[in-house]
Amino acid sequence: EAGVVQSPRYKIIEKKQPVAFWCNPISGHNTLYWYRQNLGQGPELLIRYENEEAVDDSQLPKDRFSAERLKGVDSTLKIQPAELGDSAVYLCASSRDNYGYTFGSGTRLTVV
């Protein structure tokens, strides 16, 4: 089966510009997660979806971050406007059974 697909792989933007990341989870995986990973740190949860419903977005900085998962499949994560501190790797993951996550390769964001 195809893995979790994310795009773009890399993104460099100037601060205050908007940016969007896209994720296509594994077919049949109802749960989708967005994580952020800073250099030398573990991934930190931003938002979790069960089908199209965001069931845990407590760690999502809602003043500048937004996410959607239309039709319970693909998802996009948006930052507007981006700040220097947003530079990180943004990882998407999906799971069927909630204990074995499959991560995508991530989008490495650099804000300059």
Added chain:
Amino acid sequence: GQSLEQPSEVTAVEGAIVQINCTYQTSGFYGLSWYQQHDGGAPTFLSYNALDGLEETGRFSSFLSRSDSYGYLLLQELQMKDSASYFCAAHQGYSTLTFGKGTMLLVSP
């Protein structure tokens, strides 16, 4: 809050055995998972312990003691390709996963 503690770095030689420890303090603890991440790559699921005891998967084993809030990952017959970061991650409730900061394993010839 929740926190997981693991060593920042461990070194070993090829063919050796290494143990990476993890202690946790989380509410609603459901189980402990381990992930491997090579530099620039995606985290890859290794193992999951919901109950106390040892789970073995090939060269890798994982152990959990709920009473001690402690677990470890055991890697045997180390190979150069095992050089990577290893994360313990606590399951809170049914689905939320909180990761530790990771342990960088360096395997030398």
